[in-house]
Amino acid sequence: MKQVGDVRGKVTIVGAGQAGLALGIGLIRFGFDVTIVSDRTADEIRDGRVTSSQCMFDLAQGFERALGINFWDDECPLIEGLRISAFLPQFPENPANTWSAALGGPARSVDQRLKMPRWMEEFERIGGTLKIESATVDSLEEYAETSDLVVVAAGKGAIAGLFETDTARSPYREPQRSIAMFYVDGLAKPSGRSMVEFSIIPEIGEYLTYPALTAQGPCDIMLFESIPGRAWDVWSPTDSNDELLSRAKGLLAEYLPRELRRAQEIALIDDNAALIGRLTPTVRKPVATLPSGAAVLGMADVVVLNDPITAQGSNNASKCADIYLQKIIRHSGDYNRAFMSDAFGEYWKTAGPATAFTNQFLSSPSPRHARDLQMAAAQYPEIATRFAHCMNDPRDTVDWILDRDGAYRYTSEVANRYMNFPMAS
Numbered sequence: 001m002k003q004v005g006d007v008r009g010k011v012t013i014v015g016a017g018q019a020g021l022a023l024g025i026g027l028i029r030f031g032f033d034v035t036i037v038s039d040r041t042a043d044e045i046r047d048g049r050v051t052s053s054q055c056m057f058d059l060a061q062g063f064e065r066a067l068g069i070n071f072w073d074d075e076c077p078l079i080e081g082l083r084i085s086a087f088l089p090q091f092p093e094n095p096a097n098t099w100s101a102a103l104g105g106p107a108r109s110v111d112q113r114l115k116m117p118r119w120m121e122e123f124e125r126i127g128g129t130l131k132i133e134s135a136t137v138d139s140l141e142e143y144a145e146t147s148d149l150v151v152v153a154a155g156k157g158a159i160a161g162l163f164e165t166d167t168a169r170s171p172y173r174e175p176q177r178s179i180a181m182f183y184v185d186g187l188a189k190p191s192g193r194s195m196v197e198f199s200i201i202p203e204i205g206e207y208l209t210y211p212a213l214t215a216q217g218p219c220d221i222m223l224f225e226s227i228p229g230r231a232w233d234v235w236s237p238t239d240s241n242d243e244l245l246s247r248a249k250g251l252l253a254e255y256l257p258r259e260l261r262r263a264q265e266i267a268l269i270d271d272n273a274a275l276i277g278r279l280t281p282t283v284r285k286p287v288a289t290l291p292s293g294a295a296v297l298g299m300a301d302v303v304v305l306n307d308p309i310t311a312q313g314s315n316n317a318s319k320c321a322d323i324y325l326q327k328i329i330r331h332s333g334d335y336n337r338a339f340m341s342d343a344f345g346e347y348w349k350t351a352g353p354a355t356a357f358t359n360q361f362l363s364s365p366s367p368r369h370a371r372d373l374q375m376a377a378a379q380y381p382e383i384a385t386r387f388a389h390c391m392n393d394p395r396d397t398v399d400w401i402l403d404r405d406g407a408y409r410y411t412s413e414v415a416n417r418y419m420n421f422p423m424a425s
Ligand SMILES: Cc1cc2nc3c(=O)[nH]c(=O)nc-3n(C[C@H](O)[C@H](O)[C@H](O)COP(=O)(O)OP(=O)(O)OC[C@H]3O[C@@H](n4cnc5c(N)ncnc54)[C@H](O)[C@@H]3O)c2cc1C
Pocket: 014, 015, 016, 017, 018, 019, 020, 037, 038, 039, 040, 051, 052, 053, 054, 055, 056, 133, 134, 135, 136, 153, 154, 155, 156, 157, 158, 159, 179, 181, 275, 299, 300, 301, 302, 308, 310, 311, 312, 313, 314, 315, 316, 317
């Protein structure tokens, strides 16, 4: 039996992102020999394009705190609440429905170009091996031969294609939003708390803003989620930054003039601060089999890729790292397929509701009960607060946001309570 202090096993992780680095750092702390394979150096990430808006809620940050890698807690602007406002195109000045609520604990968004290089440095400092290469099937074979466990945490990298799509859990065959994201200086703050400001224009798209921390200090992120083929689907990655920003302002002028007033003075924080793209939400089977027959375990975006509309991906990645870490350190015996399926099964308990919640937000039109819940949240602070807390823990969506009958049962319970009526039996 291995003694405390012995190396407990060798794990190779492909991908130095939110999931791979957090898992790698955690495993080293528990005595594992860990190699992380990254297709980009720290400098390339630092000097590269923005990758995400990475708003992370309290539970997901908790794992980073537990690992001691929450290096930016003091400098990062706090995101204290969530406001959701729905606008009709014919009445752009005033929302048809709006509500806001505090988040349980503050959310934070740290530019991944700042975070990942620092985590790579920390990973190496505590004894991890960082290998810079783009992993291929052949290299996965090599890692599988020399490691007890290979985890693929390569995000949206092409290597995720090794994992078979789980068609039963993947309702979409194409992107549901075209995405435009900007890191900017000069966005005026709305009055009051610093919030995720989420504006919905039904059947056109959504617009989100929140503060973030980047290498140069605090900034704001603007995220347009545009329904393909509709009026906001105007983004091209070949457009210049000036063209993109002027297009963004044009959409705000027409659809969200209050948001345009906030955005009069904006400028991108650097030349790489705009991201244009689209992704197809996809759930994959957690275990891929290499030509040799060896099995590798998929993690985070590789196996559960969601649209960013509900800001769940980095949160899921952190939770996945936490769950896989707990599974690996508690396991005795081979890290075989049964182990891998079990680890993913545990992750799916949280990623499943997050996926269903996200897909409900993507649906256009959204289900009737979901629209009614938005109205109820505007009327009853208790409902608004519970909704906001679901961003942190989407498992709580299951018996109301995701369940039509549960939604109406809960809203009438709350309404009855507010009116001082006895609870319905
Ligand atoms: C526009 C946008 C906005 C978003 N906003 C939010 C948000 O507000 N909140 C939130 O929680 N999530 C958000 N997300 C999602 C979030 O960024 C991702 O879900 C999260 O980063 C996934 O973590 P990961 O570790 O799985 O992958 P990543 O963080 O993408 O890391 C994967 C790494 O693997 C590397 N890699 C790829 N292929 C290979 C290979 N073959 N060999 C070696 N290395 C490889 C990549 O270069 C990358 O460094 C957003 C995403 C987008 C696109």
